[in-house]
Amino acid sequence: MPDLEEWSTSRLLTTAARLVDHAWNERLLDIGITHAGYTTLGVLSRQGTMTGAKLALAVHVQAQTIGKTIEKLERQGFISRIRDSVDRRSQRITITPTGVEALAKAEDIERTLMVGEGLESFELRSLLRGIVGELAPQRQRPAVAAV
Numbered sequence: 001m002p003d004l005e006e007w008s009t010s011r012l013l014t015t016a017a018r019l020v021d022h023a024w025n026e027r028l029l030d031i032g033i034t035h036a037g038y039t040t041l042g043v044l045s046r047q048g049t050m051t052g053a054k055l056a057l058a059v060h061v062q063a064q065t066i067g068k069t070i071e072k073l074e075r076q077g078f079i080s081r082i083r084d085s086v087d088r089r090s091q092r093i094t095i096t097p098t099g100v101e102a103l104a105k106a107e108d109i110e111r112t113l114m115v116g117e118g119l120e121s122f123e124l125r126s127l128l129r130g131i132v133g134e135l136a137p138q139r140q141r142p143a144v145a146a147v
Contacts, residue, residue, distance in 0.1 A: 013131075027109045031102050032076050036061070036069045041078060041103040044095040051090055060136060078102050
């Protein structure tokens with residue numbers, strides 16, 4: 001193990017994020033989604049049907065990235081795309097009942113992962129919310145909910 005005391009804060013943060021993402025994806029394999037898919041399903045479940053552009057903003061990724069995630073989730077039946085009745089060029093994305101089931105299973109995995117690894121703490125969440133709030137572009141900053 002390298003001497004972590006010598007690592008910069010940004011290196012520690014990006015490495016930790018990558019390792020958590022990897023651990024997530026390993027546990028989510030049985031459900032058939034990735035961490036990105038879980039995040040996308042969660043946004044759709046909480047915020048309802050939306051366009052791909054709005055979904056990309058809500059998930060804090062580029063349109064191309066959300067496009068790949070949407071394609072995978074649609075192939076598995078977790079989401080559906082519906083043509084907008086007003087603007088036929090636009091598509092509305094919604095979570096399906098199968099997606100709701102997958103999301104519930106993933107949420108159980110999240111509780112196990114976060115508690116099992118000691119990652120769920122008020123202090124850590126507060127620090128991470130501060131980082132996201134400072135670094136996310138203005139139009140993408142999430143509303144900070146009271147804890």
